[in-house]
Amino acid sequence: MFPQKKEWFYNWFNSPFYHKLYVERDENEAKEFVQNLFYHLNIKEGSKILDVACGRGRHAIFMNKLGCEVEGIDYSDNNINEAKKLENDKLHFHLHDMRKVFKEESFDYAFNFFTSFGYFENDSENQDTINAITKALKQEGILVLDFLNPYKVIKELESEEVKIIDGTAFKIQKHLEGENLIKKIEFDFEEKKYCFEEKLTFLRRIKFLEYFRNANLMPLETLGDYALSPYDQDSSDRMIFICKKL
DSSP states (O other): OOTTTTSHHHHHHTSHHHHHHTTTSOHHHHHHHHHHHHHHHTOOTTOEEEEETOTTSHHHHHHHHTTOEEEEEESOHHHHHHHHTTOBTTEEEEEOOTTSOOSTTOEEEEEEOTTOOOOOSSHHHHHHHHHHHHHHEEEEEEEEEEEEOHHHHHHTOOSEEEEEETTEEEEEEEEEETTEEEEEEEEEETTEEEEEEEEEEOOOHHHHHHHHHHTTEEEEEEEOSTTOOBOOTTTOSEEEEEEEEO
């Protein structure tokens, strides 16, 4: 299904160490964010939701418990295999490349959480992704895309840090290459050395607005954190875009 399995993000996102490193993304934060969005957008019970880059399904599972029909897609077969253990008649998970259209004009809402965007080599692939998500939405459907605030991250970037999680010391080195944030992640586990690299393009707000315009999406608002405060370029932790399909 995927001709480009050697893309770096497949190996890293498919690794159990990815989930171990980012364990601080706790369930309470995820649930609070989803609850805030449901209230803010007035999402009704029975709405059909697409969770794009769903990981192991924690957001999708919670949205399903709130009464919605949810389908999650992800590039990692390990993630999907784990998520499928919790499927029910209104909650399903699929191995799928988000650059490709999934179930055209089927969803009231599409969500892309926790900076699950900006990892592709070519800018055209970012546009392909936005186009594909838009095609999955019904007319006047809503896209919520949650990305980091690049302006604040660049300003506060630490070149090196060590995170110790469950006895594993992750040494993380960060640097900028043009508009890309490169993370080198090294650690030892069971007497074996591991090294992974993350590459994230620092997409600015104006670039996202270009993607949305090209996909026939109308931006409604930009929010700055998981409490849904207004976005401020200098101080906000996140750029959370809410757009409507025209």
